[in-house]
Amino acid sequence: MWQVGVALALLVVVVQARSGVQLPRMQIQRVKNHVKTQANINAELQHLRAKYNVTQQAVAATATNMTTEPLSNDMNMEYFGSITLGTPPQSFKVMFDTGSSNLWVPSSTCYAEACLAHNVYTAGDSSTYVSNGALISITYGKGGMTGLLAQDVLQISGLTIPQQVFAMADTELDNQFNDAAFDGILGMGYQALAENNVVPPFYNLVSLGLVPESVFSFYLKRDSTSTDGGALVLGGSDSSLxxxxxxxxxxxxxxxxxxxxxxxxxxxxxxxxxxxxxxxxxxxxxxxxxxxxxxxxxxxxxxxxxxxxxxxxxxxxxxxxxxxxxxxxxxxxxxxxxxxxxxxxxxxxxxxxxxxxxxxxxxxxxxxxxxxxxxxxxxxxxxxxxxxxxxxxxxxxxx
Known part of the structure; x- marks a missing residue:
């Protein structure tokens, strides 16, 4: 499902929403455009069956404005953006996934091939890291991760959650993430779906008053001739999109x-x-x-x-x-x-x-x-x- 990443250049602009509210928007410039193959589709289908745990069948601070997180487009197959964890910030590319509810990134203690090929979180390098100690396992029927829960400062598009619980992956299973263009996953589903009942990041954005509304929205750019990969809007919808x-x-x-x-x-x-x-x-x-x-x-x-x-x-x-x-x-x-x-x-x-x-x-x-x-x-x-x-x-x- 996950393919080789693309190089990005960021252009910061401010757009005027039809509501009259000034919305900060960061657009993605897609530098390289890939093509999709049957192998890409087969890999996506394999992951999809695993994610929904089905077997293969013969048929085969109080914010006044919304905040926009830029999304990168990899082959029109995956969309992901950037977050940071820790103090000083450690950067990660994550897929914002409405089909799951946990945030996880690879740990520096992970020596799986997928971890070695991506950015990893080093707990000892963060002065705000808090050990949780709880074991966590997130599976998609086939593939997934195991590791430990931790707590640290999370920043998403300039919004800061001072105490976000997340998972540090010390094992990534079945080579599912070896070629991922992103490092980890940030789940946007309901808390009921979260392993270990961890509070998802968006819930914390709402409870801390960092977004004006408990709403987020997606604009996914599909034009293969464009360099714009789309956006995740936190706190509402941008009607200009x-x-x-x-x-x-x-x-x-x-x-x-x-x-x-x-x-x-x-x-x-x-x-x-x-x-x-x-x-x-x-x-x-x-x-x-x-x-x-x-x-x-x-x-x-x-x-x-x-x-x-x-x-x-x-x-x-x-x-x-x-x-x-x-x-x-x-x-x-x-x-x-x-x-x-x-x-x-x-x-x-x-x-x-x-x-x-x-x-x-x-x-x-x-x-x-x-x-x-x-x-x-x-x-x-x-x-x-x-x-x-x-x-x-x-x-x-x-x-």
């Missing part, structure tokens, strides 16, 4: 960010009616229940891949989704991954009864995670919802 109305739906289960997907169809075939779905920024693809995936793949890519051409792509159906009564369709320009003249399907299958809407979906729609009101919001970035009638053409990039 989306064009359509924000549609809210209640959370149906408070661990993952789970909600009701009202309806889904493709080529006129119903594949979901009042299904459950999870919004997961730590997942690159869309994962559908096995029965829905069987229909999707039979209509689009029965053999898993096919030769790309303008005619073949324009003939593909739109995946039509209804959420909260609003249209949130995904066109083939979004769910097809193009590489070397081959078209690969960016939708996978899991043996679950819920959908996982990862970055293939979240890259098309601004997503708001409202912890205070236990709801999610989605809004179109472009201001329109793809459909067969309005779709006429899109760019093809062959590598």
């Amino acid at each position: 989306y064009a359509g109305p924000m549609v809210h739906v209640p959370v149906t289960r408070e661990d993952y960010w789970q909600f009701q997907l009202d309806y889904a169809s493709i080529a006129g075939v119903e594949i979901c009616n009042k299904c459950q779905a999870i919004a997961d920024t730590g997942t690159s693809l869309i994962a559908a229940p096995a029965a829905a995936y069987k229909v999707i793949s039979s209509l689009i890519a029965p053999t898993g891949s096919f030769q790309c051409s303008a005619a073949s792509l324009l003939s593909l159906p739109v995946l039509k989704l209804t959420i909260g009564g609003g249209c949130f369709n995904i066109g083939p320009e979004s769910y097809i991954i193009q590489n070397g003249g081959q078209c690969l399907l960016g939708i996978s299958s899991l043996d679950t009864d819920f959908w996982i809407l990862g970055d293939v979906f979240l890259g098309q729609y601004y997503s708001e995670f409202d912890l205070g009101n236990n709801r999610l919001g989605f809004a179109s970035i472009t201001g329109h919802c793809p459909n067969s009638a309005s779709r006429t053409s899109f760019f093809l990039f062959f590598y």
